[in-house]
Amino acid sequence: MEFKYQVIGVIHSPFREPRGVPIQASAARGIRGSVEVYPEYADGLKDLEEFSHIILLYHFHRAKPGKLLVRPYMDEEEHGIFATRAPSRPNPIGISVVRLLRINGNVLHVEDVDIIDGTPLLDIKPYVPEFDVREVERTGWLEKNVHRLEKTRDDGRFT
Template sequence: MSYRPIGVIHSPFNEPKGVPIQPSAAKGVRGTVEVFPEYASGLKDIEGFSHIILIYHFHLVEPGKLLVRPYMDDEEHGVFATRAPSRPNPIGISIVRLTGVEGNMLQVEDIDIVDGTPLLDIKPYVPEFDIRDVERKGWLERNVHKLPEAKDDGRFVKG
């Protein structure tokens, strides 16, 4: 199995350290999504959506571990119970606001992604498909209040 990037994500963040850890903590942060020309026709009708889901490759992280200490907790958790970027398959997802389309360039807001990140796919965000009422939020229940101040501290960066 192999994937090839369909584009590259551009943001004001030059390195992982200091990046908001979720789009909801990156309100108003602007960026662009450059879709490579050979994939540009796949953008037809995307301007009709206010939000899109970006699927990307965490290209700057250490190889995945099964136990991680996530940004908003001091305890280790199984990687699949976290949103940590260092994963067996380092795939990220972010729901961002689509503010404009010019050819193969998408203007977005609420971006929490490092500049130069390889883009794997784009999907439209549709509340009727994507929102669920939940009963439990696991260990995050006691930590989700930390999100507005939480930033990447560099713990998962290659090096």
């Protein structure tokens, strides 16, 4: 089965190349960008300004074709692609939770951006802690590596 999605906008950030980009939005604190929603989708932004954070779903347009076993940024061992957030995936879909600063027309001004400039936007959803935050018991192989998040950056291995 195959699906087709419409690109609804483009994400702008200070990152022109993958190398050096923080690998998660929580490690991109204070980095600002914007999300240009195409005019034909602008009506869909109604009431979004009432949320402090939003979820951006996007296409990893610069990622090379995915493998099922990868060496992720925060480990030296190979892991199954579905046990990582690596951008080279069977369906190269990215997700980031960013702070929504303001909306001007069809442009969203955001902060905590870990996305390459020019990335195609697939969808926007409001972030709601009561829906999205879960208490977890384990975080797999990342338990021993999550302390490296703040200093880990894209090194180009997936492009």
